[in-house]
Amino acid sequence: MRSALNRAVRGVRWYVRELTDESAYDRYAAYLRENRPGAEVPSRREFERMRTDRQEADPRQGFRCC
């Protein structure tokens, strides 16, 4: 019972983090560590700035419909 509840809470937390893209940084860091072992992993602050800069440069990214 308890573990089922735990699983449900973890599931919701995972889904919300993924849906809001809060997990974007962790994903990027994991990606860099795995695929470019030499590359420096940016701090979360730098990463989030880079992300909004990219959206700035091409507003079609993440465009929403009417």
Next chain:
Amino acid sequence: MRTDSPLKASPRTIVIWTLVALVSAAGWSVLALSRGEEVSAAWMVAAALGSYAIAYRFYAKFIAHKVLKVDGTRATPAERLNNGIDFHPTDRRVLLGHHFAAIAGAGPLVGPVLAAQMGYLPGTIWIIVGVIFAGAVQDMVVLFFSTRRDGRSLGQMAREEIGPFGGAAALLAAFAIMIVLLGVLALVVVNALAQSPWGTFSIAMTVPIALLMGFYLRVLRPGRVAEVSLIGVALLLFALIAGRWVAESSWAGTFTLAPSTLVVWLVAYGFIASILPVWMLLAPRDYLSTFMKIGTIVLLALGVVIALPTLRMDGVTDFASQGDGPVFAGSLFPFVFITIACGALSGFHSLISSGTTPKMIQKETQVRVIGYGSMLMESSVAVMALIAASVIDPGLYFAMNAPAGVIGDTVQNASQVVGGWGYRISPEDLAAAAKNVEESSLLSRTGGAPTLAVGVSEIFSQVTGGGLRAFWYHFAIMFEALFILTALDAGTRVGRFMLQDTLGNLYKPFRDVSWKPGLVITSGIVCGLWGYFLWVGVHEPLGGINQLFPVFGISNQLLAAVALAVCTTLLVKSGRLRWAWVTGIPLLWDATVTLTASWQKVFSSDPRVGFFEQRSVYQDGIDRGEVIAPAKNMDDMHTIVTNSTVDGVLTAVLALLIVIVIADATRVCVRHVRRPALSSLSEAPYVESRIVAPAGLIPTGQEKKEARDAVGAEPRG
């Protein structure tokens, strides 16, 4: 229908699907056969959900496996080009949420409300049949082809697969459509907020709330979206409650704005917001509106299912056949099919299906759940909007949606005019309806949002009790205005981007998107253009929504024609000629409907429908020195003449552009059939996929086994 399953359907499956079919058929029968009596919304829900289930299970599966031949072993762009940011394989359930949040907005809420003037039946049929055979098919096929092309955009695909001429026409059409869209959406907001201090205050508060959230995310705790969104939503709800206090206080005057003042505020907002950095306003607002959107849609679905309200609108009204409805002119065919775009078939979705989503999809096999599935979800939102519009008193519905020029500005006059159409509502009831939601008046609150809000407050207060009616009304207004304002900002940026790209051909620096003077100039041009339509809409003596919404509907459906033309061309060119009807028939239907509507808007001899006939009627009046109602003076007469000319020319140009795209696409298809060697297909080459992931939302037994095997085989690291 045959499905791909190697096993024969089990008896259990047959029983279940027979039951689903029976429930759906019962819903349809009750909706279609009842005349004159009130029908429960439960039947509409049954008809819709049953039809969606069958369509998803059989038709979508057929398209995925027989027509597109989705290949689970082929790596998607997300896997091949994974860069950890915009290209990355995303869990299908998450991507479904992303995609749905991106396609569903104000569109599916506004169109069905306006189309309810013809009764709930035409709208329901079009929303459900349209989504199954056209809208969801378009979204899924565009998503599939874009996935096969590294996530290319619709414009790029049109250029590569049809040709530079058709591609340029498609791009120009997309820009024009964006402008009309923004103008009409802004008009919806103005009509909802005018003379409403409660609504205006709570919407104004979204700006400081968003700035605060932006600062939090930029400086305090970067990337903590969930917590900042919770804070934002809490503040938003507080602003909503505070709106009532403001409306009752001495500040009320400050926030009671005339429509023309709101126009200035909105254009200024659009301009400033679009030149500010994304992190300040756009990104936080986007989080807020997504949260509110998903939350409200879930609430509305619960409300409809719990309250199961009764539909009070007629199944089919006389306006359907006579074409003289006050909300928009023209008869059922073709105008229902352009008024309801989002929810049935929306060209704009093709921009999302060929934008972010194809770069994130894990497996080709998932285009069914993401493309087709989320469009079915949007369609159900449209059905709920139609229910909300149909549960309110029809007399109130028409008093809210007819232009002021038609029903006047007193409840007595409105009651009389609406009574003349056969809908009885007393002046006292009209006044009481406004008082119930704490608004000064509900007359001529055109644009759909206020009507939807009244319907939503009706449904919610059946669940929560009547005391919260005014709160729910303003909740619904705030929720729509919130994401329309976000759309103004985002849409201005996209329009600007297109313009920068085009102007870059004439003067190089424009192409650099961070070149500040270029940014300001192009933002100014885009805001000026949609601001023009907004201004015109607000001052239109014939009613802005009445005049402009058909142009908006036509442009959205014309974009769908472009998308369907690209899909059909791709089906033909990729050796799927025998299945080209899957998008070919929707294309034919869409082109017929839309071009008929354009034709009527341009050439009809009925001055209510045809822009140029309208122009000549009022021009003749000016020449004779005579003022024709609803114009009140010569200035109004001149305004009508100018607006009719602009709207008529715009409609004609849009139709012409699309004819060009379709003709060019047909040429390419015919050439391919005659001499296949001449055509080239720019599909990304096959790479084998190493990801194991289920195709549908719920993994099948086979897929679970594959997942276990894959985990077992992978070296742990």
